[in-house]
Structures are given as C-alpha cells and as structure tokens.
Amino acid sequence: MLWLGFLYVRVHDPFSFLLLNTFLGYIPIELSFHLGAHKPRPFWLFWPLVLIWLLFYPNAPYLLTDLFHLSLLQPYAVSGLLKATSHIWIYFTYMMISALGCAFLGFWSLNYVSQSISQRLARGNGIVRLIVVLLLTFLSSVGVYIGRFLRIHTIYLFLNPEQFIRPLLTMWTHNLWIFVLLMTALQLFCYWILHLIMTARTTEDNE
Structure with missing residues (x-):
C-alpha cells in the first residue's frame, strides 16, 4: 500500500496508468489471504471469493x-545505444518494481489459492x-489478453458487463491462442521458480 501512495505522488503522464494497474494487481494478493487452507470458509463464501480472486488475478501478471x-x-539514442538519462531509469525502476512485485506476489497467491482449492x-x-x-494459469492468460488487447479492465465487467459480451465471444482467434499459450508458459515458468524457492526454504526450515 505504501508503494501505491508513492506512485500516486511520483508517477505522471504518460505513466499514470501504472497506479491503477498496480492497485488492480494488488487486489488478488489481498484476497488470497482470505482463502488460505488454514482459514476454512463455508462453501457459500469460499467459492464466491475464489471467483472474485480469479476475476482480479490476471491483473497481477498483466503488469x-x-x-x-x-x-x-x-530509451535509445541516435547512435543506437541506451541513454543514461536519469528520467528514463527512474521510470524503468518504477515499472520493474510494480511489474515484478505484483507478478511474483500474484504467483504466490496462485500457490496459496490452488492449495486451498x-x-x-x-x-x-x-x-x-x-x-x-x-x-x-490458462484462465489468467486469457484474462491478460482481454485486458491488453480488448482493453477491458476487470472493474468494467462489474460496471457494465453487457457491453463486453460480444467482444468476449468473438475474440477467439489464432493470435489469441498463440498469446495465451506463450503467456501461460511464461507464468508457469515464473511460478516454477517461485515454487523452487519456497520448497528450498521449507527444506532448510525442516533441517
């Protein structure tokens, strides 16, 4: 949450989108805390929470x-070399912190939720x-495609779902399947890396 406040103060156009996207990427991470296996929820509450988590989860890897x-x-100068301008690298840092932070915490929430399910x-x-x-992971990749190429944010689905039914029905093209497969592979690779780290840490704690 502190990072969101920092972005609100520091980030300006054309990168003002980063604040909203980071906020949306944080929501599934927060929701996952209410879905842990050690916090059993009644049937009527657990599955609606899972559905809401799934609707927001693609916002994490979307970043x-x-x-x-x-x-x-x-970022490239006429010479073809990267510029050393501080402004560029400041925004590069902002983008990387939001993208990697939300993505890997999102993968952690995926691990948490999948365990509960x-x-x-x-x-x-x-x-x-x-x-x-x-x-x-497959469904989240479809969600990333919807957000990136159809420009349908999760929040729009709650505000005006009827407007987006037709685009969602006609989006199943060759390009979608290629993107979804690649995005799924990327997410699974990152999830695997996170899983290795968590497994190694658990092993060390048990020794």
Whole structure:
C-alpha cells in the first residue's frame, strides 16, 4: 500500500496508468489471504471469493506486459545505444518494481489459492493441485489478453458487463491462442521458480 501512495505522488503522464494497474494487481494478493487452507470458509463464501480472486488475478501478471510502455521513454539514442538519462531509469525502476512485485506476489497467491482449492476438492492431492494451477494459469492468460488487447479492465465487467459480451465471444482467434499459450508458459515458468524457492526454504526450515 505504501508503494501505491508513492506512485500516486511520483508517477505522471504518460505513466499514470501504472497506479491503477498496480492497485488492480494488488487486489488478488489481498484476497488470497482470505482463502488460505488454514482459514476454512463455508462453501457459500469460499467459492464466491475464489471467483472474485480469479476475476482480479490476471491483473497481477498483466503488469508484465506494461513493460512494453517503456518504449514511450524513447530509451535509445541516435547512435543506437541506451541513454543514461536519469528520467528514463527512474521510470524503468518504477515499472520493474510494480511489474515484478505484483507478478511474483500474484504467483504466490496462485500457490496459496490452488492449495486451498485442492484441499477442499481432494484433501491436498498433488495431481489435483497441479491441474488447478494449470487451469487457473490458462484462465489468467486469457484474462491478460482481454485486458491488453480488448482493453477491458476487470472493474468494467462489474460496471457494465453487457457491453463486453460480444467482444468476449468473438475474440477467439489464432493470435489469441498463440498469446495465451506463450503467456501461460511464461507464468508457469515464473511460478516454477517461485515454487523452487519456497520448497528450498521449507527444506532448510525442516533441517
């Protein structure tokens, strides 16, 4: 939350979008704390919370695609070399902190939520949990596509869902499937890295 306050003060056009996107990326992280396996929720509350988490979760990896906006800074000089201008690297730092922070904390929330779901469905069965991770990652990649290329933010789905039904039905093109597969692979790779780190830490704690 402190980072959001910092962005509110420091970030200006054309990067003012970073504040909203970081806020949206933080929401699923916060929601995941209410879905932990050690905090059992009744059926009627747990699954609606999972659905809300899933609607907002794509906003976390979505921030990785915001890195393309760094091109607005025109970072290359006429010589073809990167500029050393402080303004460029300040915004580069802002973008990286938001993108990596939300993405990896988002992957942590994915780990947390998948554990809770598999615990409910199959008492923590590893195969079921893997299937849940794959499914949620695939759906989040579709969500990233919707946000990036159809420009439909999660909040719009709550405010005016009827307006977006047709675009959602007609978006299933070859380019979508390529993007979704690549984004899913990228997310799974990052999730795997996070999983290795968490597993190694757990092993050290048990020794």
